[in-house]
Amino acid sequence: MPRPVRLLSLIPVALVAAAFGPAAVAGAQAPQISWTDCPADAYPSPELAEEYPGLQCGTFEVPYDYSRPNGKKFTLALQKLPASGTKIGTLFANPGGPGASGRGVWSVPAASASLRASFDLVGFDPRGIGETRPAFDCDEAAVAPTNNPNINWVQFSQEATPYTARARRACQKKSADFIAHVGTNNVVRDLDAMRAAVGDSKLTYWGMSYGSRIGYVYAYRYPQRVRAILLDGPVTPDGSWANFADVRSKSNDEALQFLRSVSPATYAAVISTRNSLFTSQLDIGTAGKSMPLGGYEWLGIVSGQLLLQQSNWPQIIQLAKVVSLARIVGPGGDEARAALRELAGEAEAEGPGGLTPDGGANSAINCADYSDRPSRRGRARIIRNVVSQAPVFGGLAASGLAPDCVGYTFRPDPVPKIASRASLARVRNLKLAISDSTADAATPLVWGRAMARAFPSAFEVTQRTGNHVNFLETGSDCVDDPIREYLLTLQMAPRRTMCLFTPPEGLDMTAVAAGRRKVDPSAVVETILRNNRLRGRQ
Numbered sequence: 257m258p259r260p261v262r263l264l265s266l267i268p269v270a271l272v273a274a275a276f277g278p279a280a281v282a283g284a285q286a287p288q289i290s291w292t293d294c295p296a297d298a299y300p301s302p303e304l305a306e307e308y309p310g311l312q313c314g315t316f317e318v319p320y321d322y323s324r325p326n327g328k329k330f331t332l333a334l335q336k337l338p339a340s341g342t343k344i345g346t347l348f349a350n351p352g353g354p355g356a357s358g359r360g361v362w363s364v365p366a367a368s369a370s371l372r373a374s375f376d377l378v379g380f381d382p383r384g385i386g387e388t389r390p391a392f393d394c395d396e397a398a399v400a401p402t403n404n405p406n407i408n409w410v411q412f413s414q415e416a417t418p419y420t421a422r423a424r425r426a427c428q429k430k431s432a433d434f435i436a437h438v439g440t441n442n443v444v445r446d447l448d449a450m451r452a453a454v455g456d457s458k459l460t461y462w463g464m465s466y467g468s469r470i471g472y473v474y475a476y477r478y479p480q481r482v483r484a485i486l487l488d489g490p491v492t493p494d495g496s497w498a499n500f501a502d503v504r505s506k507s508n509d510e511a512l513q514f515l516r517s518v519s520p521a522t523y524a525a526v527i528s529t530r531n532s533l534f535t536s537q538l539d540i541g542t543a544g545k546s547m548p549l550g551g552y553e554w555l556g557i558v559s560g561q562l563l564l565q566q567s568n569w570p571q572i573i574q575l576a577k578v579v580s581l582a583r584i585v586g587p588g589g590d591e592a593r594a595a596l597r598e599l600a601g602e603a604e605a606e607g608p609g610g611l612t613p614d615g616g617a618n619s620a621i622n623c624a625d626y627s628d629r630p631s632r633r634g635r636a637r638i639i640r641n642v643v644s645q646a647p648v649f650g651g652l653a654a655s656g657l658a659p660d661c662v663g664y665t666f667r668p669d670p671v672p673k674i675a676s677r678a679s680l681a682r683v684r685n686l687k688l689a690i691s692d693s694t695a696d697a698a699t700p701l702v703w704g705r706a707m708a709r710a711f712p713s714a715f716e717v718t719q720r721t722g723n724h725v726n727f728l729e730t731g732s733d734c735v736d737d738p739i740r741e742y743l744l745t746l747q748m749a750p751r752r753t754m755c756l757f758t759p760p761e762g763l764d765m766t767a768v769a770a771g772r773r774k775v776d777p778s779a780v781v782e783t784i785l786r787n788n789r790l791r792g793r794q
Contacts, residue, residue, distance in 0.1 A: 259445050261408075262428075269784075274625055283558060283676050287316070287452075287453055289314045289316045289450065291314045291336065292314060293415050297560060298311065298313055299360070308337055308363070310337065311335060311336070311337055312335065313334060313335055313678060314333075315334070316380075316450060316453060318330050320437045320784055324350075325667075326631075330385065330390065330534060331388065333359055333389075333731070334359060334379065335376040335378070337363075337366055337375060339375055339377075341373030344374045345375060345458075346377075346378055346451070347378065348451070349463070349469075350379075350382070350463050350467030351379075351468040352467050352489070353385070353465070353621070354440075354469075354572060355383050355387060355617035355618035357387070358380050359616070360379055361464075362377035365462065365728065366668065367376050367619075371740065375460065376617045378454070382470075383446060384435075384620070384621070385617050389761070390434055391556075392427070392432075394430055394615050394616030396616070399419045401475045401552050402550070402673065403534060403550035404534075405531075407651060413456075413635065413639055414716075416659075417659040419749075423663070424661070424663030425664075427620065428620075428665065432472060436624075438626030439668070439671070440469050440621065440624070444478075445664075446461070446567045447474055448478055454634075457481075458482060458483035462485075462743075463485065465489075465699060467758045468488065472711075473484075476672050476674060476679065479685075479686055482688075483687075483746070484743050484763070486686045486689045486739060487714075488690075488727050489698065489704075490694070491703055492689045494710065495703075497626035497661060500587075500634075501654060502641060502642060504653065504657060505650050505654035505658075505698075506645055506698060507654065507699065507783065508648070508663045508698075509647070509649050510696070510697070511563045512563065512648055512649070512722070513695065514694070514695035519569065519763055519765055520762070520766070521766050521767060521768055522569060525573045526576075526771070530648075533550050533579070534550065534551035538550075538583065540596045542597075548598060549579070549596060549600060555648065555649055559652075559697070563697040563722065564723070565697060565723060565787055566730060566763075567760050568787050570761070573764055575780055581775070582777075589655050595780065598781055619660045619664075622661070623664050624668050628662075629662075630659075634658075640652065642654035672696050673722050674710035674711075683711055685713050686711055686747055687713050687715075689714075689717070689738075689742045689743075690704060690708050690715070690717070691716075691719075691722070691725075691735060692705075692707075692726075693719050693720075693722060696721045698724040699724065703740050708752070717749065717753045717755060719732055719755040719756075719758075720755065720756055720757040727739050730760075734755035
């Protein structure tokens, strides 16, 4: 039986827009966003409160089901930094996930003076996420591999899958009122309703990581309402859950190999620390609560907290030294263990392989967006393939991702695939911007190339890096200038641009790390967490 999206792609554009349109339509009074001044503690960090006064907090009601506009509603949570100069319109942004809070992501474009001056910068928590109500509040399946470097990942995944299924069933029961309505198709409807509510005739949007799924689906559903869309660190526009689990699970190893090519000493610190923790696991907990730090916990910290942003790469060697200090009995070791506890707690919240569950939202949204459910045999095939190609992080990621939808029984609402002749024809003239990396730690280049093929009138800026989401992040004028100009003036860059690696300040580019420089454990961890907060990841 053909997938519903295949049928949808054959329907004329006007009919799709009519069927998919939000409650607000031309000629009708658009629902309004209720804005108030934000309290100081609403800012993502105290530094931002000092730098950007005048932040506004908003709420916006959207229906669970757009075919029943008078039924139950989500109350979306938003933040807006008003334009400081002559306003072009509103720049909406989403930082990814799915499941990540997006309210504070306005702080990322605010770093550009021209974007800050020209746009109201708006971030929002999508339905089911963060401060939006109702929101997911589910427990994840707490199954960790033993501290064994030679794990059979297929066997581990099969043993862990019943716990995943139990957690998914419990989450569906707890969230039964709304779980069937959280997929990206409905988020896109919400985004279009917000666009209408702020008075913009066309959308300006920056979608990072999973946020690019929101962006490409919006472009497909509402091509006539697009002003400018940046797809940064994009996912694939023609995927499946099997493809996602397979390709995503290899991406951390790709980034690690890139890091090896530019900083052998940093790569060596990752591997040697992993090996030492496999040999002798640490307990960084307190007297009342054990907290093991073994090889896989270390890899979870590296993938979840460090690899995604090249600004954190210089901290890897320093953090490896903190791990060594944590073996000391006494004050120096106590401080190191306390710092690692803080970072390990953040990594645990991220989930295996740097994935970001948020009370169950991550898996629920992904499993709404993709209708395929790999069988037990199919999951084993994915895991074996990943482990053979991504030996460092692959087993940890694939063993969790492959069975991630097991236990859910709600009906998926699959996002459109841009692959058929009809779907390609719908978007072929849209002038979008695509930003990707040669060795992205989360969304591999193969997905960026697929997005560029789906939108042949877009331009693509690729940087040689393992960084995830490059605009305004890697310090590259080659990346930033054409994208900024596009958002401001709609000027298109050449179809494809390749940008050089821009090493982050402090990255050790030598083969062997420098000698015994003293390290401050709390300062190392605070630098990592600050970088993540300022990027909107936490």
